[in-house]
Amino acid sequence: MPVYEYICHECKKLTEVKTSYEEKEKGLDVKCEQCGSNNVKQYFGNMIVTANFPLH
Numbered sequence: 001m002p003v004y005e006y007i008c009h010e011c012k013k014l015t016e017v018k019t020s021y022e023e024k025e026k027g028l029d030v031k032c033e034q035c036g037s038n039n040v041k042q043y044f045g046n047m048i049v050t051a052n053f054p055l056h
């Protein structure tokens with residue numbers, strides 16, 4: 001299962017979200033796990049794995 005990272009604009013902390021690609025496409029309600037804000041944006045600076053990019 002891929003891990004998506006979101007960065008919070010309020011406290012600048014990263015929140016990791018583990019979800020399926022299908023769930024993400026449907027739209028996630030992501031909240032910052034530090035401060036509870038939903039003012040978050042997906043962060044691509046340290047991508048661990050992507051569902052659409054098989055390595056083998």
Ligand SMILES: [Zn+2]
Pocket residue numbers: 008009010011012013032033034035036037
């Ligand atoms: Zn926050």
